[in-house]
Amino acid sequence: MDPTTDNGPTGDPRDPRASLEALRAEISKAVVGQDPAVTGLVVALLCRGHVLLEGVPGVAKTLLVRALAASLELDTKRVQFTPDLMPSDVTGSLVYDARTTEFSFQPGPVFTNLLLADEINRTPPKTQSSLLEAMEERQVTVDGTPRPLPEPFLVAATQNPVEYEGTYPLPEAQLDRFLLKLTVPLPSRQDEIDVLTRHADGFNPRDLHAAGVRPVAGPTDLEAARAAVAKTSISPEITAYVVDVCRATRESPSLTLGVSPRGATALLSTARAWAWLTGRDYVTPDDVKALALPTLRHRVQLRPEAEMEGVTADSVITAILAHVPVPR
Numbered sequence: 001m002d003p004t005t006d007n008g009p010t011g012d013p014r015d016p017r018a019s020l021e022a023l024r025a026e027i028s029k030a031v032v033g034q035d036p037a038v039t040g041l042v043v044a045l046l047c048r049g050h051v052l053l054e055g056v057p058g059v060a061k062t063l064l065v066r067a068l069a070a071s072l073e074l075d076t077k078r079v080q081f082t083p084d085l086m087p088s089d090v091t092g093s094l095v096y097d098a099r100t101t102e103f104s105f106q107p108g109p110v111f112t113n114l115l116l117a118d119e120i121n122r123t124p125p126k127t128q129s130s131l132l133e134a135m136e137e138r139q140v141t142v143d144g145t146p147r148p149l150p151e152p153f154l155v156a157a158t159q160n161p162v163e164y165e166g167t168y169p170l171p172e173a174q175l176d177r178f179l180l181k182l183t184v185p186l187p188s189r190q191d192e193i194d195v196l197t198r199h200a201d202g203f204n205p206r207d208l209h210a211a212g213v214r215p216v217a218g219p220t221d222l223e224a225a226r227a228a229v230a231k232t233s234i235s236p237e238i239t240a241y242v243v244d245v246c247r248a249t250r251e252s253p254s255l256t257l258g259v260s261p262r263g264a265t266a267l268l269s270t271a272r273a274w275a276w277l278t279g280r281d282y283v284t285p286d287d288v289k290a291l292a293l294p295t296l297r298h299r300v301q302l303r304p305e306a307e308m309e310g311v312t313a314d315s316v317i318t319a320i321l322a323h324v325p326v327p328r
Helices: 016-027 035-047 061-071 125-137 189-200 219-230 236-250 261-277 285-296 304-308 313-323
Strands: 051-054 076-080 092-097 102-107 114-118 139-142 145-148 154-159 180-183 255-257
Touching (some): 016 035, 016 261, 035 154, 035 180, 035 219, 035 261, 051 061, 061 114, 061 154, 092 139, 102 145, 125 139, 125 154, 180 285, 219 261, 236 261, 236 313
Parallel strands (some): 051 154, 051 180
Antiparallel strands (some): 139 145
């Protein structure tokens, strides 16, 4: 068999771009009309980053992540965040064994490849912060002992808009740990018709296997794809353009908090991954513009007076992209 046409998740080496395209196609078997969010999840996988999905209840945020997990040959776990969830319920804890009279570590659900943190803003800050070390250092420290997490490791968190009652907005330090913040909008009329038609034909969102969703990529494919992304060239002009865009957010009169150097690094990484996904081995200014909103929108903070006037983070970033000179 030609290795470039082998679509098995852990088969012989093949075109890594084709495996990621197959992943996007597989997710579409379960999720209708959310292509930007699907692409964002794939970009995060390529960049070893985490994703925050925000949208009102019922727009398939959880289904989107579950479909991603079903399309990957990776271990996955789900945590439903609630007001009474404790940090140890996420990271794990020491458990006393009466037979051996010793304490042993019982790993929590964070010890997985893909963690679905469902409704992360429903739990208090103490439990939210339990993910900080895992997301940044890719390890969990319990009783002074660091324990590494599996590789690859990705947190896909969902949240309802913060104006809903009973939510705890994520602090800036934790928001900055997410590579992308993807908004999941209500579907268009035709997409909603398609969703209802699928359900009328017997689609069960709780049984993705019956819907035909199968693993089409695995750790080997991801490593090959990441290696290919790392070879995508970035000119000094593009690097300077990313810096100029991020510095402009720090000077915007509508913002009290601009994008940090970590955010600039994230934008360069996501633009690089997007350039590779679209079939190029070099980054253009359009790649930077395409990923600027999902990469930067959660890293800035609006002034209260600007927020009262209806200004949004997206509108500020869009205006900055329109005014910062584009390299030729």
